[in-house]
Amino acid sequence: MPEYQTHEYDVLIVGAGGAGLRAAIEASAAGAKTGVVTKSLLGKAHTVMAEGGMAAAMGNVDDRDNWRVHFADTMRGGQYLNNSRMAEIHAKEAPARVRELEAWGAMFDRTKDGRILQRNFGGHRYPRLAHVGDRTGLEMIRTLQDHGVHQGIEFHMEATIVTLLKDGERCVGALAYDRERGQFRVLHAKAVVLATGGIGRAYQITSNSWEYSGDGHALAFHAGAALLDMEFVQFHPTGMVWPPSVKGILVTEGVRGEGGVLRNKEGKRFMFDDIPENYRSQTADTEDEGWRYTQGDKSARRPPELLTRDHVARCINREVKAGRGSPHGGVYLDIAWIKEKLPNSVEHIKKKLPSMYHQFKQLADLDITREPMEIGPTVHYVMGGVLVDAETQMSTVPGLFAAGECGAGLHGANRLGGNSLSDLLVFGKRAGEYAAKFAKENRAGQLPKDQIDAAARWALEPFDRGAAGVNPFAVQHALQEVMQNLVGIVRREEEMLQALEKIAELKQHAAKAGVTGNREYNTGWHTALDLNNLLTVSEIVTRAALERKESRGAQFRDDYPTKSEEWGKYNLRVQKGADGTVNIARAPVIPLTEEMRQVIEEQK
Amino acid sequence: MTPQNESKAIFRIWRGDATQGAFQDYTTEISSGMVVLDAVHKIQAEQANDLAVRWNCKAGKCGSCSAEINGSPKLMCMTRLNTLPLDQPVTVEPMHTFPRIKDLVTDVSWNYRVKKEIKKFQPRKPDAADGTWRMQQSDVDRVQEFRKCIECFLCQDVCHVLRDHHMHDQFIGPRFLVYAAALEMNPIDSADRIAELRDSCGIGLCNITKCCTKVCPEEIKITDNAIIPLKERVVDRFYDPLTRLFKMFG
Structure with missing residues (x-):
C-alpha cells in the first residue's frame, strides 16, 4: 500500500501562475492557512510568457476610456456568449488590480506625465494595456511571487495533482505526487481553487508549455463539476513558423499594436479585404489612418490587423491555403517597414x-528591425473551462473554485488579447477571497481513504507494465497530431468523428502506458499520468465542437460556415455522465441586465 | 558547422542522481534550426523516457532549462545547434553550483530561501489621491533592466564565490544583488538595505570578475549596473572617511 504525507489547509490552490498566486495572496491575507501546489518551480508558470499587457480601462492614455467601453469591447469580442456579469465585474475591477500590482513593486512603462502607460491591442477601442515592453507576464508573476512569499503561504513546488478528493458532494482536497521523489501527498483542505491554465499541449503547434495539459479541466470534470464553452479554442494569429523546432512560439500582438502589418507573398495587406460588419465602423479605411491610430492619433480608427484574434487567424489561414503564403507556410508580419x-x-x-x-x-x-517575420496561427488559449459563479468563482461542486484560464465565462466565444492577465488578477482575487470565506464557514470534510488508495494505485500502474508497456511520449505525440489535423482552426463533422474514434483508440494505448526507471524525477511517468487529462479534454473539446453547428468566434465549421441566431442563445455545458461518458447540454446564455444592454447599445 | 537536414549528432548527457552518475552518449537525428533542448527532448521521447530535464517556455522567458553545454552555462532552449561544433559530441550536464537531483535537474531551492531573507519592497506614500505614483520613464529604465531577470540562476552557477568556494551561507550571489539593486534603485521604495548588503548579503565577496554578466541570457549588465553601484553605496555609508568623521562628531 502506498504511503502518504498529509498536509492540512484551509485553502488549497492548484497552480502558481497569475491566477493561483493572486488567489493565494488573497486567501492568506484573509487569514486562511493557504497551500499552493505548482508543477514547476515558483515563478516559471505559463503566465511568464504573456507578452503584450493587461487590459484595464484606466484611461491614462486616452481619457475617453472607461469600464463601459471595456465591457462592451469584451462582449463584442466574445460574440455575446460571455457571462455578462463576469464581463462587468472584470471591466470594473481591473484598474484597481493593476494599481495594486504597482503597490507591490511592479514597474510598468510610463506615460509622459509619469503614470502607467497603456498600449493598443486587438479588439480594444482605446489604448488599454498596461505593460512592460513585451514582457508583461514576467513582471506580473515576479511581482506576485515576491509579494506572496512574505505572506506565509506554503508552496509545494514541482508537485502534480493526481485526483481531487470528495466527501459526498463536496471537494475536500487533492492527492498529489512530488516530482522530485515521486512520493504521494494528501492535501486536505476546506476549499480548493483550480488555477491550472489551459490545454494547449493537446495540439502540435502551440504557444503553450508542457504544463498546459488541461489538468484543472479534467480534474474538475472527473470530480463531477460542469464545464462550459469547451469548443472555443483560440488560435493566436501570430506564432513563429520557422525554424521547425520553434514552430508555435508566440509573437506578441504588441507587434501589430506598435504598427506591424500583415502581408501575403504578393506584398498585399490582405486584412483590408475582409472586415466583419460589426467592426466596420471602428476600422481604418486606409493604411495611413491605421498607422496614425497606432501612433496615438485619437481621430484615427484601428488598422484591420488589430481585429479580433479569431478573425485574423482565419484570414491568415485563408491566404496560406490560397497559395499566397510565405515559403514556410505562414504570412509576413512586418514591423521593419516603420x-x-x-x-x-x-x-x-x-x-x-x-x-x-x-x-x-x-x-x-x-x-526584425530590418526584415519581416514569417508567422502563422498557433494554439494559444481555451475560452472554455470550469463553470463558475460570477461573484465567487465557485464551481458546481461545493468547495471547488476555479480562476483564470481554467475557468469559463468571461471571454465567451473569443478572448481579446490583454483580457487574460486582467482576468487572472480580478478573478484570482475573488476566488481566493471566497474560498477563504467558504473555509471559514465550513468544517473540514472527511478524507476519503478509498479514493486516495485507488488513485495512488492507478498512478503507479505504469511501473508495473514497465518496458513492455506503450511509450507515453508516442501516445502524446499521436494525440497532438489528431487534434491538430482534425479539430483545428477549420472544423468539419466527418473529421471530428474520426478524431473521436482515434481518441478512443489512444485512450486504450494510454491505459497500457509503461515506464522504466524509478519514481524519482521520472518524466516518462509524469507524461504517462498527464495523458489522462489530455485525452479527457481532447474528447470534450471535440464533442462540444461537433455539437455547435455554426461558426462563431474561435469555432469555425466548414460545414456550417455562418453564425446562427439560434445558436447565439446557448452555451454548451459539459458534465460527466454516470457511466463516465461526456454529456453535453445546451444552457441558455445568461441574459443581460437592462443596464448592461444599454451599455452595449451606447457603445455600438 | 551548419546541421543539414537528416544528419546526426552525438549528445553526451550526464545521467545520474545525487550520489553518482556518468556521461552517456546518445546519437540522434538533427534538423535545421534545432536547439539543444529539442535534441534532449527527442532523446527523452525515443531513447530515454526517464531522462530528467526541466523546461517550460522554450523561448528564453522562464529560465527553467539552465545547464552546462560544452562546459558553458547556457539555456538549452536558446542554444542553437549550428553554434556548436557537431563533429564532436555535445556535452550537456547539470549546473555545478547546486546539488544534483537527477540527470540535468539540480536543487535550486537555496535561491528561494536567500531571496526571502532580503527586505521586501516598501513603497512610500502614494503621490496621488487615487493611490498611484508618478515616475518618469527615464527614472525606471535601470530598474526595468534588472527586472528582466528570468531567474535562470546561470549567474549563480558561474560565480566562483559560489561555484568554487561554496560560500552559499555568506554570499547571496549575483542574482540577488541584482534583485537588491532593483529594490534599492526603485524610485518609490523606502526601505534601506545597505547594512544588510554589507553584512548578511556579503557584497564585499564579489571581486567583479564579471563572469555573471557574460552568461546572462537577458544581457543584464550585472556587475557594472547593479553590483558596482551597490558596492559604492556600501562604501559611502560605512567606509567614506568624511562621513566617518561627521559621524564621530555628529
Whole structure:
C-alpha cells in the first residue's frame, strides 16, 4: 500500500501562475492557512510568457476610456456568449488590480506625465494595456511571487495533482505526487481553487508549455463539476513558423499594436479585404489612418490587423491555403517597414519589443528591425473551462473554485488579447477571497481513504507494465497530431468523428502506458499520468465542437460556415455522465441586465 | 558547422542522481534550426523516457532549462545547434553550483530561501489621491533592466564565490544583488538595505570578475549596473572617511 504525507489547509490552490498566486495572496491575507501546489518551480508558470499587457480601462492614455467601453469591447469580442456579469465585474475591477500590482513593486512603462502607460491591442477601442515592453507576464508573476512569499503561504513546488478528493458532494482536497521523489501527498483542505491554465499541449503547434495539459479541466470534470464553452479554442494569429523546432512560439500582438502589418507573398495587406460588419465602423479605411491610430492619433480608427484574434487567424489561414503564403507556410508580419515613418525605428523597435527582437535574432537568425517575420496561427488559449459563479468563482461542486484560464465565462466565444492577465488578477482575487470565506464557514470534510488508495494505485500502474508497456511520449505525440489535423482552426463533422474514434483508440494505448526507471524525477511517468487529462479534454473539446453547428468566434465549421441566431442563445455545458461518458447540454446564455444592454447599445 | 537536414549528432548527457552518475552518449537525428533542448527532448521521447530535464517556455522567458553545454552555462532552449561544433559530441550536464537531483535537474531551492531573507519592497506614500505614483520613464529604465531577470540562476552557477568556494551561507550571489539593486534603485521604495548588503548579503565577496554578466541570457549588465553601484553605496555609508568623521562628531 502506498504511503502518504498529509498536509492540512484551509485553502488549497492548484497552480502558481497569475491566477493561483493572486488567489493565494488573497486567501492568506484573509487569514486562511493557504497551500499552493505548482508543477514547476515558483515563478516559471505559463503566465511568464504573456507578452503584450493587461487590459484595464484606466484611461491614462486616452481619457475617453472607461469600464463601459471595456465591457462592451469584451462582449463584442466574445460574440455575446460571455457571462455578462463576469464581463462587468472584470471591466470594473481591473484598474484597481493593476494599481495594486504597482503597490507591490511592479514597474510598468510610463506615460509622459509619469503614470502607467497603456498600449493598443486587438479588439480594444482605446489604448488599454498596461505593460512592460513585451514582457508583461514576467513582471506580473515576479511581482506576485515576491509579494506572496512574505505572506506565509506554503508552496509545494514541482508537485502534480493526481485526483481531487470528495466527501459526498463536496471537494475536500487533492492527492498529489512530488516530482522530485515521486512520493504521494494528501492535501486536505476546506476549499480548493483550480488555477491550472489551459490545454494547449493537446495540439502540435502551440504557444503553450508542457504544463498546459488541461489538468484543472479534467480534474474538475472527473470530480463531477460542469464545464462550459469547451469548443472555443483560440488560435493566436501570430506564432513563429520557422525554424521547425520553434514552430508555435508566440509573437506578441504588441507587434501589430506598435504598427506591424500583415502581408501575403504578393506584398498585399490582405486584412483590408475582409472586415466583419460589426467592426466596420471602428476600422481604418486606409493604411495611413491605421498607422496614425497606432501612433496615438485619437481621430484615427484601428488598422484591420488589430481585429479580433479569431478573425485574423482565419484570414491568415485563408491566404496560406490560397497559395499566397510565405515559403514556410505562414504570412509576413512586418514591423521593419516603420522605418519609412520613424527616423529612429531600429532603436524604437528594440525598446518597444525587446524580447521579440531577441527571440527572432537568436532562434531564427532574423533581425526584425530590418526584415519581416514569417508567422502563422498557433494554439494559444481555451475560452472554455470550469463553470463558475460570477461573484465567487465557485464551481458546481461545493468547495471547488476555479480562476483564470481554467475557468469559463468571461471571454465567451473569443478572448481579446490583454483580457487574460486582467482576468487572472480580478478573478484570482475573488476566488481566493471566497474560498477563504467558504473555509471559514465550513468544517473540514472527511478524507476519503478509498479514493486516495485507488488513485495512488492507478498512478503507479505504469511501473508495473514497465518496458513492455506503450511509450507515453508516442501516445502524446499521436494525440497532438489528431487534434491538430482534425479539430483545428477549420472544423468539419466527418473529421471530428474520426478524431473521436482515434481518441478512443489512444485512450486504450494510454491505459497500457509503461515506464522504466524509478519514481524519482521520472518524466516518462509524469507524461504517462498527464495523458489522462489530455485525452479527457481532447474528447470534450471535440464533442462540444461537433455539437455547435455554426461558426462563431474561435469555432469555425466548414460545414456550417455562418453564425446562427439560434445558436447565439446557448452555451454548451459539459458534465460527466454516470457511466463516465461526456454529456453535453445546451444552457441558455445568461441574459443581460437592462443596464448592461444599454451599455452595449451606447457603445455600438 | 551548419546541421543539414537528416544528419546526426552525438549528445553526451550526464545521467545520474545525487550520489553518482556518468556521461552517456546518445546519437540522434538533427534538423535545421534545432536547439539543444529539442535534441534532449527527442532523446527523452525515443531513447530515454526517464531522462530528467526541466523546461517550460522554450523561448528564453522562464529560465527553467539552465545547464552546462560544452562546459558553458547556457539555456538549452536558446542554444542553437549550428553554434556548436557537431563533429564532436555535445556535452550537456547539470549546473555545478547546486546539488544534483537527477540527470540535468539540480536543487535550486537555496535561491528561494536567500531571496526571502532580503527586505521586501516598501513603497512610500502614494503621490496621488487615487493611490498611484508618478515616475518618469527615464527614472525606471535601470530598474526595468534588472527586472528582466528570468531567474535562470546561470549567474549563480558561474560565480566562483559560489561555484568554487561554496560560500552559499555568506554570499547571496549575483542574482540577488541584482534583485537588491532593483529594490534599492526603485524610485518609490523606502526601505534601506545597505547594512544588510554589507553584512548578511556579503557584497564585499564579489571581486567583479564579471563572469555573471557574460552568461546572462537577458544581457543584464550585472556587475557594472547593479553590483558596482551597490558596492559604492556600501562604501559611502560605512567606509567614506568624511562621513566617518561627521559621524564621530555628529
